Amino acid sequence: MKLIRIILLILTLTTLGSCKSYYFKPMGRIFDKIPQDGSPAFNLGWRHGCESGLATGFGGTIYKHFYKWKKDENMLDNPEYNRVFWRAHIVCRHMVLGTLKLADMAPRLPGEQATSLGEHNIGSVYNLRPKYGDMRPIGNW
Amino acid sequence: MQKILLKILILPLSIIYITSCKGVYRFAQNTPFSPTLAMAGIKVPEGTPKFQQGWKDGCSTGYHARGNGFYRSFHKIKQNSKLFMDPEYEFGHQRGYGFCYTKALSHLNSGTGWDDYLFARSKAWEAKSWNSTPPFWEDWNSISPFNNPSSNGGPLGSASGKSSGMALRAIAPGEGKGVLGSFDGSGTHPLWAGGMDGHFFDF
Numbered sequence: 388m389k390l391i392r393i394i395l396l397i398l399t400l401t402t403l404g405s406c407k408s409y410y411f412k413p414m415g416r417i418f419d420k421i422p423q424d425g426s427p428a429f430n431l432g433w434r435h436g437c438e439s440g441l442a443t444g445f446g447g448t449i450y451k452h453f454y455k456w457k458k459d460e461n462m463l464d465n466p467e468y469n470r471v472f473w474r475a476h477i478v479c480r481h482m483v484l485g486t487l488k489l490a491d492m493a494p495r496l497p498g499e500q501a502t503s504l505g506e507h508n509i510g511s512v513y514n515l516r517p518k519y520g521d522m523r524p525i526g527n528w
Numbered sequence: 529m530q531k532i533l534l535k536i537l538i539l540p541l542s543i544i545y546i547t548s549c550k551g552v553y554r555f556a557q558n559t560p561f562s563p564t565l566a567m568a569g570i571k572v573p574e575g576t577p578k579f580q581q582g583w584k585d586g587c588s589t590g591y592h593a594r595g596n597g598f599y600r601s602f603h604k605i606k607q608n609s610k611l612f613m614d615p616e617y618e619f620g621h622q623r624g625y626g627f628c629y630t631k632a633l634s635h636l637n638s639g640t641g642w643d644d645y646l647f648a649r650s651k652a653w654e655a656k657s658w659n660s661t662p663p664f665w666e667d668w669n670s671i672s673p674f675n676n677p678s679s680n681g682g683p684l685g686s687a688s689g690k691s692s693g694m695a696l697r698a699i700a701p702g703e704g705k706g707v708l709g710s711f712d713g714s715g716t717h718p719l720w721a722g723g724m725d726g727h728f729f730d731f
Binding site for chain 2: 420421422424425426429433466467470471474478479481482484485489
């Protein structure tokens with residue numbers, strides 16, 4: 388009976404935690420960190436730009452599965468939206484590259500051997516000996 | 529025994545809580561003993577208040593974008609929602625972002641400052657000295673997957689299409705444009721010389 392209560396508590400907490408729309412997506416927490424204190428065009432530009440940046444080839448197949456190019460064609464005439472969109476795109480694109488490089492899971496460059504199955508796995512993001520000396524688990528993945 | 533253990537725990541916990549205070553962090557940011565360490569010694573370039581504000585926000589964003597978890601815990605993504613359309617602020621933001629982006633790289637990539645996703649090096653490049661000029665048969669621009677010779681020579685290149693492979697060599701005067709912008713040997717400030725040209729992080 389006690390075990391059932393614990394299980395129910397865990398399920399409840401995880402369900403409540405998933406109320407955020409980006410909870411189950413990799414690097415979803417970045418959307419809590421981007422500026423969202425501006426006009427609707429500013430906020431939307433950041434959100435769409437960041438999603439588009441995460442959907443680039445720098446994110447690899449995994450990120451492209453969760454994120455897609457997103458630009459509102461109805462806002463193309465809005466200079467605020469356009470300017471913020473590209474800034475967000477660049478920032479998030481660089482973030483995903485940096486995060487994946489930390490876990491040594493960055494996409495292959497032209498000329499390099501293609502990724503082999505089993506080389507990267509879910510445990511890679513918790514690698515305690517990453518390439519660039521960050522000894523903590525890569526929580527941003 | 530319990531009192532001794534309690535005393536042992538109180539001191540480190542107190543230090544942790546005190547250093548988490550914003551007031552202490554802001555003070556430390558302006559001293560050589562900044563917790564970021566990487567920020568120590570970085571001087572915001574001279575300019576208008578809007579430019580400097582943009583530079584700081586851009587620098588913080590650049591560190592957050594390209595730094596590891598340690599950098600990201602200290603530096604946040606910042607863009608002033610009221611000033612972002614201001615040309616001075618935006619210019620400062622671009623410059624600060626580019627500067628601190630490469631600064632983070634220099635700390636992370638074993639001090640080399642190099643990133644194969646910016647520019648793929650050839651073996652000939654590695655064999656050459658830092659300031660050497662490639663022979664005419666060796667086109668460094670064609671190696672990187674991110675160069676587009678038909679337009680601007682890639683993200684690190686100038687509008688003229690030249691010096692794509694020399695972006696990180698722009699420290700030397702008179703050697704064209706790159707990450708730090710173009711500047712000549714007459715002492716132009718390296719961080720914003722060249723106006724809006726040569727910036728890295730724009731389409």
